[in-house]
Amino acid sequence: MLSPLRFEPAFSQPALPGVSAGVIRYAAGEEIFAEGDAADQVYELVEGTVRTGRLLRDGRRQIDAFHFAGEAFGFEAGDIHRTTAEAVGDVAVRIVRRRALSDLAARDGDVARKLYQVTIAGLQRSQDHVLMLGRRSACERVAGLLLLLADRKGEAAFDLPMSRQDMADYLGLTIETVSRTLTAFLQEGLIALPTVRHVELLDRPALEALCE
Amino acid sequence: MLSPLRFEPAFSQPALPGVSAGVIRYAAGEEIFAEGDAADQVYELVEGTVRTGRLLRDGRRQIDAFHFAGEAFGFEAGDIHRTTAEAVGDVAVRIVRRRALSDLAARDGDVARKLYQVTIAGLQRSQDHVLMLGRRSACERVAGLLLLLADRKGEAAFDLPMSRQDMADYLGLTIETVSRTLTAFLQEGLIALPTVRHVELLDRPALEALCE
DNA sequence: CGTGTTCTTGATGTTGATCAACAAGCGTGG
DNA sequence: CCACGCTTGTTGATCAACATCAAGAACACG
Numbered sequence: 001m002l003s004p005l006r007f008e009p010a011f012s013q014p015a016l017p018g019v020s021a022g023v024i025r026y027a028a029g030e031e032i033f034a035e036g037d038a039a040d041q042v043y044e045l046v047e048g049t050v051r052t053g054r055l056l057r058d059g060r061r062q063i064d065a066f067h068f069a070g071e072a073f074g075f076e077a078g079d080i081h082r083t084t085a086e087a088v089g090d091v092a093v094r095i096v097r098r099r100a101l102s103d104l105a106a107r108d109g110d111v112a113r114k115l116y117q118v119t120i121a122g123l124q125r126s127q128d129h130v131l132m133l134g135r136r137s138a139c140e141r142v143a144g145l146l147l148l149l150a151d152r153k154g155e156a157a158f159d160l161p162m163s164r165q166d167m168a169d170y171l172g173l174t175i176e177t178v179s180r181t182l183t184a185f186l187q188e189g190l191i192a193l194p195t196v197r198h199v200e201l202l203d204r205p206a207l208e209a210l211c212e
Numbered sequence: 213m214l215s216p217l218r219f220e221p222a223f224s225q226p227a228l229p230g231v232s233a234g235v236i237r238y239a240a241g242e243e244i245f246a247e248g249d250a251a252d253q254v255y256e257l258v259e260g261t262v263r264t265g266r267l268l269r270d271g272r273r274q275i276d277a278f279h280f281a282g283e284a285f286g287f288e289a290g291d292i293h294r295t296t297a298e299a300v301g302d303v304a305v306r307i308v309r310r311r312a313l314s315d316l317a318a319r320d321g322d323v324a325r326k327l328y329q330v331t332i333a334g335l336q337r338s339q340d341h342v343l344m345l346g347r348r349s350a351c352e353r354v355a356g357l358l359l360l361l362a363d364r365k366g367e368a369a370f371d372l373p374m375s376r377q378d379m380a381d382y383l384g385l386t387i388e389t390v391s392r393t394l395t396a397f398l399q400e401g402l403i404a405l406p407t408v409r410h411v412e413l414l415d416r417p418a419l420e421a422l423c424e
Numbered sequence: 425c426g427t428g429t430t431c432t433t434g435a436t437g438t439t440g441a442t443c444a445a446c447a448a449g450c451g452t453g454g
Numbered sequence: 455c456c457a458c459g460c461t462t463g464t465t466g467a468t469c470a471a472c473a474t475c476a477a478g479a480a481c482a483c484g
Contacts, residue, residue, distance in 0.1 A: 054343055057424050062346040064339050077332045083339070105324075112317075112324045119331045120289045126338035127266075127276050127295070133345035134384030135272040138472070164431065172346030174473060179432055196431065196481075212268045350440065376463060389440055391464055408449080408463065 019100040020044075026087040032074075034084045039076040041095050045069050048091030049161040052083045053169065063170040065125065066162065068152060072096075075119065088162045133172045136211075141171040142181040143210040146191065150201055157200040231312040232256075238299040244286075246296045251288040252310050257281050260303030261373040264295045265381065275382040277337065278374065280364060284308075287331065300374045345384045348423075353383040354393040355422040358403065362413055369412040
């Protein structure tokens with residue numbers, strides 16, 4: 001799933017009085033919270049990109065989602081974070097005390113409804129991710145990620161905020177396979193790669209066809 | 213994700229007056245709702261097992277979740293079902309009008325909270341599923357499913373409600389691989405398979421070690 | 425300009441998919 | 455009750471996709 005939780009009306013730009021506990025900046029690669037940490041805060045991404053994911057003991061990593069500006073992350077059913085969140089590039093997040101948010105939701109039905117909508121949207125993204133990982137080939141997965149990123153930016157040309165390793169860990173592949181797939185797309189004229197971190201989608205219909 | 217949404221306190225056994233629109237039975241394999249149907253109802257599983265999943269145009273299928281008695285399914289962010297739900301074996305479901313449920317949630321904060329909890333628990337199961345599909349081997353996946361089913365039944369010996377094809381479509385594998393993996397477990401003494409639809413976990417620690 | 429990191433490319437290996445045959449259940453009808 | 459056919463599951467042989475291992479090339483940064 002890419003970018004699970006988007007907050008718009010209630011607690012976006014002018015953070016609701018009382019629920020925000022301030023903005024914090026993180027440098028590229030820094031950990032925002034880790035698997036096992038107390039989950040007493042949620043986060044609203046003001047600027048930058050965040051990845052949330054999990055690590056197996058032997059070092060295998062799976063990224064659950066990339067989060068972009070305007071989205072919220074860090075929600076948990078229990079009181080412990082089950083995932084780790086790290087800054088992809090530099091990042092600014094607004095911290096929201098979970099307690100304050102749940103109190104607000106108890107008082108304000110609109111907030112509660114929004115919270116529910118945001119969660120169920122995250123669930124649907126996760127289901128898309130499951131389909132991608134369970135039944136799609138490497139080509140289809142990479143194409144899917146490029147389209148997802150393009151849709152998010154609203155542009156056919158965009159910067160890749162994340163490394164090849166991040167892409168691989170989101171897609172359940174290796175960096176080598178991601179790299180090879182991108183150069184294959186390049187050679188087929190489906191994309192341009194002026195720099196390693198900038199993509200242009202040249203043949204969107206063909207990429208979409210790859211995703212079924 | 214296995215079994216996303218469990219309703220206990222609010223609308224389980226004695227369905228809340230006004231929200232339940234009756235119980236319906238489906239025979240094995242019958243469709244309860246399909247991708248694209250209007251999502252104006254949610255379902256509470258009274259008896260049996262249901263699978264929810266999606267189909268790609270070329271026939272590849274991915275099962276998102278198996279649902280068991282007591283759980284609810286069929287929640288959507290929008291007004292269209294994005295998945296198909298089918299009976300695995302014979303099934304009885306209680307139908308709840310979505311409108312009635314959301315009205316109830318608007319009036320009763322406990323119901324709203326429960327709805328939120330159930331959804332976020334489903335999200336976490338989906339994330340476990342993502343990790344499984346993205347980074348685990350066939351052995352690890354099959355072991356994970358057996359443990360999940362055993363935990364759900366609360367017994368080390370249980371009937372498999374679903375076919376090999378269903379297992380494969382949940383695990384992102386083929387039936388042949390599922391079958392081979394099960395016989396490998398059998399030969400290593402990790403499980404017993406007295407019949408094709410009945411499993412006993414003989415060496416739970418070893419199976420857990422496979423899931424790390 | 426080095427020097428370390430990230431990315432790409434190539435050669436080879438492994439896992440799981442595919443194709444094919446066979447076995448085991450299971451329901452139906454004789 | 456058995457015979458038959460149909461579905462589901464198992465097993466084997468082969469193949470393909472992706473991983474792994476190993477160099478290089480391109481950046482990024484001091």
